[in-house]
Amino acid sequence: MLNVEEIRKDFPILSREVNGRKLIYFDNAATTQKPVQVINRVMEFYMKNHANIHRGIHTLSQEASQLYEEAREAIAKMINANPKEIIFTKNTTEAINIVAYTWALRKLKRGDEILTSLMEHHSNITPWITLSQLRGVKVKFIGVNVDGTLKMEDIPKLISKRTRLITITHASNVLGTINDVKGIVKIAHENGIPVSIDAAQSAPHMPINVKDINCEFLAFSGHKMLGPSGTGVLYIKSEILKEIEPTISGGGTIKNVKWIPEMGTCKIDWGEGPEKLEAGTPNIAGVIGLSEAAKYLMKIGLENIERHEKMLVEETMKGLMDIGDVKIYGPMNPNIKVGIVAFNINGLNPHQTALILDQYGIAVRSGFHCAEPIHQIIGAEDGSVRASYYIYNTKSEIEEMLNVIREIVELRRGGEVR
Amino acid sequence: MEKYVKQIIKACGKEADYVVVLKMDKVMEAIERLKSELKGLIDFGGLYMKGIFNGIELNIFRTGKILVKGIENEEDLKRILNKIFS
Incomplete structure (x- = not known):
């Protein structure tokens, strides 16, 4: 069980007011708020240890390098990886683009195929479409069922002798659907195909074991x-x-760069570790802050976070169904969802709903959430309202949101809201 | 328009929707202007108001945000806002 009231004390922003009301932050799938532990760690780094990493032999540089590498260890521990397998990027989008423009760009040839799905965030569609234009590779899409689950049975049918990569989301950023990535990896590996997973909506919310997923x-x-x-x-x-x-490439990515006079050029030997994909000075303070965030989450326990969010999702869906005149998208079983509920109030544009909720200090997202194809599939062509939860959200916050939605629906029933 | 409008945000959706954020200290004045300029203005239980200007639907929220639906582009939006707030 999570002690949410204790956790909330760590998040200063949660005590502020928005539009005269206490902030209720339900936009965690976009970005989460930061605990004082993370804020202080970043500040402390700048005040006590700041220097560039891996370049200097002076004490400050050594301290900064050590903290940076300890962050790699913390993240590796969180997903059961080897620290040498962890590359720091600026976000998931950049990470997927690294897969596309380092590994895939060099590895794939004209006519090769990449398999992705219609459930993806644009960040796991656009790099592959661009790659298809650059390399002449074909991108195929796994379909989605009406209930928002992946058409797993389509995967073997879509795999061909030219399939070189399956790139799939672990959890939908719109519907919250958790995909059976372990099952997908098994099918892929039986066909000699590597798998790339977009874990943007899963890694913060549930235990991840990369060795187990494989x-x-x-x-x-x-x-x-x-x-x-x-x-x-x-x-x-x-x-x-x-x-x-x-x-x-550039600083940090190489072992050495040698001038070869007889050839009139330089010969490069690339580095061997993760730093070869971290060109230039990275976001050192950010990474050290991230390390603190990983420790914070591991202390709470990812399995406890997962359980807490499922309870919040169940509460929301039950409440919305009780109110009626609300369309909920995606699986109705909270056990196959992360902490996301997408919905629309019948007859209202998602932005209207979001702006009404905003008046009550409730932050939700509206629109396509950077995933337009899935909205076409689920028949929400105007987009949806998305409430997404995290460790600091409570049942009473959900009740407050449901009260506003109930008010809107009742006014609509009385013909007062169109 | 500059006197009243702080920010314009493009909102994604089937139609081109925009959210206009009014300057905090001008919200009441701007809403009064809107109320006098919009046709068929309806107040939906205090949740928001809706009206039409030049065939374009504007939804006014008490936070000083206006959802403008079905407008072609930002230039057209600015033209409309200039007419309303001139």
């Missing part, structure tokens, strides 16, 4: 798991990482 790539955002903005993670299985050469 995927080749896994990407997630630090800022969606209490970490600072501009932080993200890409896990790459060690045997794959060994063969990757960077596309974005």
Whole structure:
């Protein structure tokens, strides 16, 4: 069980008012709020240890380097990886783009195929469409059932001899649907295909074990798991990482760069570890803050977080169904969802609903949430309202949101809201 | 328009929707202007008001945000806002 009241004390922003009401923050799928532990860690780093990493032999640089590498260890521990398999990025989007423009760009040939799904965030669609234009590869899409689950049975049918990668979301950022990524990896590996997982909506909310999933790539955002903005993670299985050469290169990515006079050029030997994909000075303070966020989450326990969010999702769906005149999208079983509920009030545009809720200090997202194809599939062509939860959200906050929705629906029934 | 409008946000959806954020100290004055300029103005139980200007639907919220639905682009929106607030 989570002690939510104790947890809330760690988040200063939750005590502020928005539009004259106490803030209720339900936009956690976009980004989460930060606890004082993370804020203080970043501040402390700048006040006590700040220097560039991996370059200096002076004490401050050594301290900063050590803290940065300890962050790699903390993140690795969180997903049961080896620290040498952890690459720090600025977000999930950049991590997926690294897979596309380092590994895939060099590995794939014209006519090769990539399999993704219609449930993806645009960030796991657009890099592959761009790659298809650059490399002449084909992108195929796994369908989604009406209930918002993935058409798993389509995967073997869509795999061909030319399939070179399956890239799939672990949890939908719109519907919250959790996909059976372990099952997908099994099917993929039986066909010799590597798998890349977008874990932006899963890694902050449930235990992740990359060894158990056995995927080749896994990407997630630090800022969606209490970490600072501009932080993200890409896990790459060690045997794959060994063969990757960077596309974005420069300081930190190389072992050495030698001038060969007889050839009139420089010869590059790339670094071997994760730093070869972290060109230039990284977001050192952010990464150290992220490390603190990972420790904070591990202390609470990802399995406890998962249980708490399922309770909040169940509460929301039950409440919305009781009110009626509300369309809920995605699976109705909270056990196959992360802490996300997408819905629309019948006859109201999602932005109207979000702006009404905003008047009560309730922050939800409205629109397509950077995932337009899935909205076409579920028949929400105007988009949806998305309430997404985290460790600091409570049942009473949900009740407050439901009260406003009840008010809107009752006014609509009385013909007062159109 | 500059006197009243702080920010314009493009909201995604089937139609091109925009959210206009009014300057905090001008909200009441701007809403009075809107109320006098919009046709068919309806108050929906105090939750928001809706009216039409030049065939475009404007939804006014008490937070000083206006949802403008079905407008082609930001330039057209600015033209409309300039007419309302001139």
